[in-house]
Amino acid sequence: MKTWQQTAQQLPVQVRPIQGETTISYVFRLADANDLARPTILLGALGQPTRGLTQFLIDNYDVRLNSLALQRLETFTGTPQGHLRTVLPGLHHPGDALPEEIPAIRVVKAWNLRDYCDHCTARLPGRQAVKTYTLYFPALCRKHSRWLATKTDLTHTPEIITAHRRHGRLLASAGDRQWTYQQLHRASWIVSEWARSSYRAIPRLHELWQARGKLLTGLHTPFNPSNLLVYPEAIALAEIFCDLGWRRHVAMVRELEMTNFYRRIAARLNQPQDFVDWLSRPSMRLRRRGGYDWIANPLQQWITQLRHTHQKIRTKFYERHNGFSPTPFPETRHFK
Ligand SMILES: [Zn+2]
Numbered sequence: 103m104k105t106w107q108q109t110a111q112q113l114p115v116q117v118r119p120i121q122g123e124t125t126i127s128y129v130f131r132l133a134d135a136n137d138l139a140r141p142t143i144l145l146g147a148l149g150q151p152t153r154g155l156t157q158f159l160i161d162n163y164d165v166r167l168n169s170l171a172l173q174r175l176e177t178f179t180g181t182p183q184g185h186l187r188t189v190l191p192g193l194h195h196p197g198d199a200l201p202e203e204i205p206a207i208r209v210v211k212a213w214n215l216r217d218y219c220d221h222c223t224a225r226l227p228g229r230q231a232v233k234t235y236t237l238y239f240p241a242l243c244r245k246h247s248r249w250l251a252t253k254t255d256l257t258h259t260p261e262i263i264t265a266h267r268r269h270g271r272l273l274a275s276a277g278d279r280q281w282t283y284q285q286l287h288r289a290s291w292i293v294s295e296w297a298r299s300s301y302r303a304i305p306r307l308h309e310l311w312q313a314r315g316k317l318l319t320g321l322h323t324p325f326n327p328s329n330l331l332v333y334p335e336a337i338a339l340a341e342i343f344c345d346l347g348w349r350r351h352v353a354m355v356r357e358l359e360m361t362n363f364y365r366r367i368a369a370r371l372n373q374p375q376d377f378v379d380w381l382s383r384p385s386m387r388l389r390r391r392g393g394y395d396w397i398a399n400p401l402q403q404w405i406t407q408l409r410h411t412h413q414k415i416r417t418k419f420y421e422r423h424n425g426f427s428p429t430p431f432p433e434t435r436h437f438k
Pocket residue numbers: 219220221222223243244245246247248
């Protein structure tokens with residue numbers, strides 16, 4: 103009789119799954135805490151596997167479970183399926199193409215896996231590595247103030263920890279994670295371009311990034327910014343990009359009224375009036391080895407694209423209202 107054919111029972115020692123952990127990582131830790139000879143024994147006890155199991159799977163793989171295998175995991179862990187599902191992203195995917203009449207598991211390649219905070223891991227029972235999905239949300243250990251992707255200590259840069267919290271809130275409040283992620287990606291790129299051009303042009307921000315870079319381990323300078331270096335400003339800009347009210351403003355107002363939008367960004371980044379003026383310029387100067395180049399201001403490109411997308415709605419509006427009407431703009435939902 104195979105182990106997955108035997109009756110499942112709750113294991114004597116329980117470990118708590120970590121948010122974002124792979125199912126394999128969790129099952130291996132559970133096996134380790136219960137002194138099983140090999141971690142794969144417990145994995146194989148979940149269901150009939152589609153391939154041979156080795157402990158090296160933890161590095162780049164995860165498993166899909168059919169419903170009978172998931173029931174067995176629930177029994178082994180003594181943890182309700184609903185909770186397991188919210189914590190382990192691998193369980194979001196159904197075990198499709200697996201037989202339904204027996205417990206079965208499929209080993210699948212997993213991308214974007216990271217080691218969990220080694221400070222936290224050191225305090226867990228057992229000596230297993232912990233693997234978590236990065237997904238769209240950078241992992242940070244709040245307890246140890248560490249950015250997990252690069253194991254950077256954030257003790258002296260609390261604004262990055264605050265930005266991470268805002269990032270989480272932004273994703274949680276968004277109905278559409280993919281769309282929100284795109285806005286953030288764009289904002290991050292724009293702020294990185296600003297950083298590259300910030301020398302002398304926007305001195306206050308340049309100094310801020312210089313100073314922050316020195317507080318982070320590794321090489322972080324505005325001339326070649328890492329995502330981490332400009333993270334707080336990128337999140338601030340992404341929040342504005344995701345605000346449908348501001349999107350409508352940018353899409354609908356006459357050019358002259360765009361200043362309100364620049365003021366909003368400047369206020370959010372705590373920057374003075376000359377930053378407002380700088381944002382309104384179509385191009386900016388980029389320092390390169392041996393001289394300068396002029397490049398298009400990436401915020402202006404973003405504005406142009408958004409206005410282009412909503413050109414029809416804008417033209418119609420001004421034709422109809424002639425600019426003197428108190429009629430409000432169309433509802434914000436149109437401007438996503
Ligand atoms: Zn930690």
